[in-house]
Amino acid sequence: MSHLAIYEANGIGFAYQLGSQKVNALTDVGLTISRGEFACLLGPSGSGKTTLLNLLGLIEPLQAGDIRFDGKSLKESNETEKNSIRRFSIGFVFQSFQLFPVLSAEENVEYFLTRQGVRPGERKEKVREALTSVGLWEHRSKRPLEMSGGQRQRVAIARAVAKSPLVIIADEPTASLDQTTGRGVMELFRSLNRDKGITILASSHDPMVHEFAQRRIQLKDGRLC
Amino acid sequence: MLIRVAFKNLMRNPRRTATVLLTVAMGSGSLFLFHGFNAGIMNQYLENTVHSRYGHGQIQTSGYRETVYEKPWEHWITDWESLKNRISKVEGVTHLFPRVEFFALLTNGKITVSGRGQGVDGVQESQFFTTLNVEQGATLSDQPDGILLGKGLARALDVKIGDRVTVLGNTIYGSMNAADLTVVGVFHTGSKDFDDVVFRIPLQQAHTLLDTDRLESVALGLASVGDWAKVEAVVKAEFPTLEATPFAVLDKVYYQHSVDWLGSQFAIIQLIILAVVVLGIFNTVSTSVLERKQEIGNLRANGESSIQIMQLLSWEGVALGVLGAAFGILLAFFLNATLLRNGILMPPAPGITRQFHVLIEFQWSMAIGAFLMGAFSAMAGTVLAGLRVAKMPIGEALRSV
Ligand SMILES: Nc1ncnc2c1ncn2[C@@H]1O[C@H](COP(=O)(O)OP(=O)(O)O)[C@@H](O)[C@H]1O
Ligand SMILES: [Mg+2]
Numbered sequence: 001m002s003h004l005a006i007y008e009a010n011g012i013g014f015a016y017q018l019g020s021q022k023v024n025a026l027t028d029v030g031l032t033i034s035r036g037e038f039a040c041l042l043g044p045s046g047s048g049k050t051t052l053l054n055l056l057g058l059i060e061p062l063q064a065g066d067i068r069f070d071g072k073s074l075k076e077s078n079e080t081e082k083n084s085i086r087r088f089s090i091g092f093v094f095q096s097f098q099l100f101p102v103l104s105a106e107e108n109v110e111y112f113l114t115r116q117g118v119r120p121g122e123r124k125e126k127v128r129e130a131l132t133s134v135g136l137w138e139h140r141s142k143r144p145l146e147m148s149g150g151q152r153q154r155v156a157i158a159r160a161v162a163k164s165p166l167v168i169i170a171d172e173p174t175a176s177l178d179q180t181t182g183r184g185v186m187e188l189f190r191s192l193n194r195d196k197g198i199t200i201l202a203s204s205h206d207p208m209v210h211e212f213a214q215r216r217i218q219l220k221d222g223r224l225c
Numbered sequence: 226m227l228i229r230v231a232f233k234n235l236m237r238n239p240r241r242t243a244t245v246l247l248t249v250a251m252g253s254g255s256l257f258l259f260h261g262f263n264a265g266i267m268n269q270y271l272e273n274t275v276h277s278r279y280g281h282g283q284i285q286t287s288g289y290r291e292t293v294y295e296k297p298w299e300h301w302i303t304d305w306e307s308l309k310n311r312i313s314k315v316e317g318v319t320h321l322f323p324r325v326e327f328f329a330l331l332t333n334g335k336i337t338v339s340g341r342g343q344g345v346d347g348v349q350e351s352q353f354f355t356t357l358n359v360e361q362g363a364t365l366s367d368q369p370d371g372i373l374l375g376k377g378l379a380r381a382l383d384v385k386i387g388d389r390v391t392v393l394g395n396t397i398y399g400s401m402n403a404a405d406l407t408v409v410g411v412f413h414t415g416s417k418d419f420d421d422v423v424f425r426i427p428l429q430q431a432h433t434l435l436d437t438d439r440l441e442s443v444a445l446g447l448a449s450v451g452d453w454a455k456v457e458a459v460v461k462a463e464f465p466t467l468e469a470t471p472f473a474v475l476d477k478v479y480y481q482h483s484v485d486w487l488g489s490q491f492a493i494i495q496l497i498i499l500a501v502v503v504l505g506i507f508n509t510v511s512t513s514v515l516e517r518k519q520e521i522g523n524l525r526a527n528g529e530s531s532i533q534i535m536q537l538l539s540w541e542g543v544a545l546g547v548l549g550a551a552f553g554i555l556l557a558f559f560l561n562a563t564l565l566r567n568g569i570l571m572p573p574a575p576g577i578t579r580q581f582h583v584l585i586e587f588q589w590s591m592a593i594g595a596f597l598m599g600a601f602s603a604m605a606g607t608v609l610a611g612l613r614v615a616k617m618p619i620g621e622a623l624r625s626v
Contacts, residue, residue: 059526060620079530087528094623098523102233111230112527163527 006166006199007033007056011065014051014222025051026222029065033167033201038193040213041203048222049203050171056201057090057169058082070166087116091160093170097152099144099159105131106140109159116163130162131155133196134188150181157188161198168192170202174209186212231540238513242545245509245603249549252502253599254557256495257591261561262569263491264586267484271450274480275472276355277414280322280444281453282471284308284460289442290470298397301325301439308443308464315459317452320353322346322444325431329394331374331382331424338381341422342392344431347371353446362386362410365425371409377421379411386410392426396436404434499602506545506606514538514614521614522622534615535608542607543600550599554592561585 014026026048033039033056041049054060056067058074066075069085077085092098099108109130113123131137134154144152153173160168170189174182190212192198202209210216218225235242275281286300294300302308305323312318325344330337347365357364365373372390374382384390385408392404406426413420432438445456453471460469473481514521521534529537568584614622 054620057526059623061618083528083530085528086526090527092523092526094523096519098519098623100230100520102237103230115528 005032005034005068006070007031008068009056009065010067012052012055012062012067013064014048014055014060015063016051024222026055029222029224031217031224033199035166035199036193036197037215038190038200038213039202039215039217040210041201041217041219042205042210043219044205047219049205049219051222052219053169053171053201053203057092058086087112088163089166091163091165091168093153093156093160093168093173095172095175097144097149097156097176099152099155101144104141104143105136105147105155105158108144108155109162112159112163126162126164130158133161133192134158148181149177150184153177153181153185154188157185157192161192161196165198167199167201170200172204173202174204174206179208182206183208227537228540228544231537231544234517234541235544241509241513245506245545246549246552248502248505248509249546249599249603250553250556252498252553252602253550253595254553254560256498256598257554257557257587257595258560258585259494259498260491260591260595261557261585261587262583263487264588264591265568265583266571267487268586269583270480270483274476275446275450276353277357277476278354278444279472279475280320280353281447281450282456282469283442283444283475284312284456284464284467284469285442286466287468289468290475296397297441298435298437298439301437301441302443302467303439305438305440305443308467311459311463312443312445312456315452315455317448317455318445319448320349320446322349322353322446323428323440323442324444325428325435325437325439325441327394327431327435329392329434331378332391332393333382333384333388334391336382337393338378339422340375340378340424342394342431343423343425344428344435345425346428347425357412357414359410359412362408364410364412365427368407368409369427370404370406370430371427372406373410373412373425374408375420375423376411376413377417378424379408381421384408392424392430392434394434396434398436402434402436404430406430495598499598502599502602503606503609506542506603507610510538510542510545510607510610511613514611518614518617518622518625522617522619522625525619526623531615535611538607538611538615539604542604545607546600546603549603550596553599554596557595558587561587 009029009031012026012029016023016025029052041052043049051060055062062075066073068074070089074082100111103111106127109127110123113126118126128137131140134157136151136154136158139147139151144155147155174185177185186209189200189202193200202213204210286302289300309321313321323346327342329340329342331340345365348367351364351366360376365371372392374384382390388408390406390408392406394402396402404426447453447456457469460467524534565585571583
């Protein structure tokens with residue numbers, strides 16, 4: 001049975017260990033993200049956006065507080081359960097794209113579907129649909145190095161969308177792109193959110209990006225404000 | 226898909242992949258060649274040993290070999306005819322060498338020396354035994370009154386081919402007896418102790434001299450070493466007073482020890498080669514895996530467990546191992562068919578008096594062994610190299626540059 005809130009975070013704190021020093025990155029963050037939202041974390045560099053997204057994306061381990069993902073406490077989940085959430089319920093879009101350089105656009109999108117155990121026929125269909133929705137179906141056999149930055153980021157989005165996740169986490173998705181291309185990517189996110197109801201959780205310090213979000217979450221020095 | 230991705234990952238840096246493939250190929254190829262070389266040497270040893278003294282083995286009365294008797298002839302084989310009839314029918318038996326040994330004095334009329342005589346079937350022995358190097362005259366075959374002298378004995382007696390020599394000995398009943406014989410040849414074996422005392426005369430002459438028709442031993446020549454078990458089984462079942470001993474036991478010092486020594490030497494070299502392969506691969510693959518930290522972090526962020534990452538890397542290891550090892554084996558075959566076609570000329574080995582050519586002996590089991598070891602060490606190297614990155618926290622892997 002699926003929950004209305006994808007995330008319910010309470011009292012999250014996080015500190016990085018830098019040699020013998022502790023660098024505090026987040027303090028007592030509480031937040032709820034609901035299905036179908038398009039939310040954006042705002043805040044200057046170093047305010048904790050990446051750290052928060054990494055915690056919500058199960059990339060960093062919880063240190064303080066708890067996050068309920070689709071109703072399930074992450075604190076009480078074991079590694080296998082978390083891997084299953086990562087595999088089926090979360091899609092990532094990174095600033096640096098993180099495409100597999102040896103695979104074509106099509107194979108990049110297909111890879112995680114294979115790992116989800118989707119049957120080949122259905123897989124092809126999902127790949128086609130995802131690449132079409134980002135406007136890159138004609139470029140499907142190109143490798144990342146043969147594409148522009150904007151195209152690469154759209155392949156990354158297609159790859160995240162194809163997983164049919166509960167949420168797509170996009171940390172600074174436009175930071176490596178020029179303004180126009182970045183706007184194109186944000187428009188793509190918006191239409192995916194509007195037309196397909198995909199929940200999107202992004203971050204940026206760029207005001208242009210903020211315009212697209214339905215909900216803005218402001219961070220400062222590791223706290224919500 | 227995993228396998229396809231593994232292959233594509235290998236194509237990422239063709240030079241590096243080629244380096245690893247060559248490392249594996251060198252490893253498994255040299256293992257294979259060396260194993261074959263070893264087998265070739267062991268084969269030479271076996272041939273040399275079998276054709277030097279004992280044949281493939283010999284039959285004596287039970288316990289005779291280990292015991293010193295005051296009157297050894299009382300423990301000699303009595304019923305040669307029935308033994309001969311039965312054993313010559315055993316599959317694989319090609320030669321039978323009835324023998325007696327005795328002590329006697331040799332004289333040319335002026336000088337008298339003592340020696341150890343062997344009464345043998347000259348015709349049979351000359352067909353089979355090759356390491357008795359006849360340096361003058363001919364070997365003992367069907368000359369009824371011939372005598373073949375060890376080099377040292379011939380020098381001591383100062384005799385040439387065609388000279389007469391008298392053999393003086395005791396019959397088994399204790400009375401003196403003598404045989405007048407003609408020198409047909411002089412031999413050396415490389416063992417001075419042996420060449421200084423041993424002489425050979427026809428079995429018939431020895432029987433007359435000793436006044437017996439018994440045999441001390443019967444050596445056997447077989448079609449192949451593998452036939453020995455049948456001989457042993459027949460002797461055990463049908464001649465309870467006799468025992469059959471294989472050449473490896475008879476010639477323990479030279480043969481078995483050499484074989485054991487070669488075997489352990491091979492084991493050590495094998496270990497060294499494998500260690501070199503594992504380390505070489507570990508190094509190269511480590512570099513390539515470290516370069517892919519972010520990518521591996523991304524895979525983990527999308528739900529791959531550390532173990533699944535290791536599986537992916539293992540596929541790369543398997544591909545490297547299988548391709549490299551197969552290439553190495555082919556290379557070894559190729560080298561053997563070209564450069565090493567005539568074998569390798571080796572200096573005389575322990576217990577062998579002449580130089581010899583070692584033909585590399587390939588067996589499928591060796592190819593499979595070398596292949597598996599090459600492939601396995603490639604995998605081990607890859608897995609060891611991957612372990613560090615696969616276990617790294619996801620965030621750290623993604624942040625790395
Ligand atoms: N790997 C790290 N090691 C140590 N400190 C870090 C590390 N990553 C981030 N920080 C610190 O944590 C705080 C939050 O950083 P981050 O979440 O990256 O902020 P943002 O994404 O908003 O720029 C900053 O003070 C930053 O210096
Ligand atoms: Mg950041």
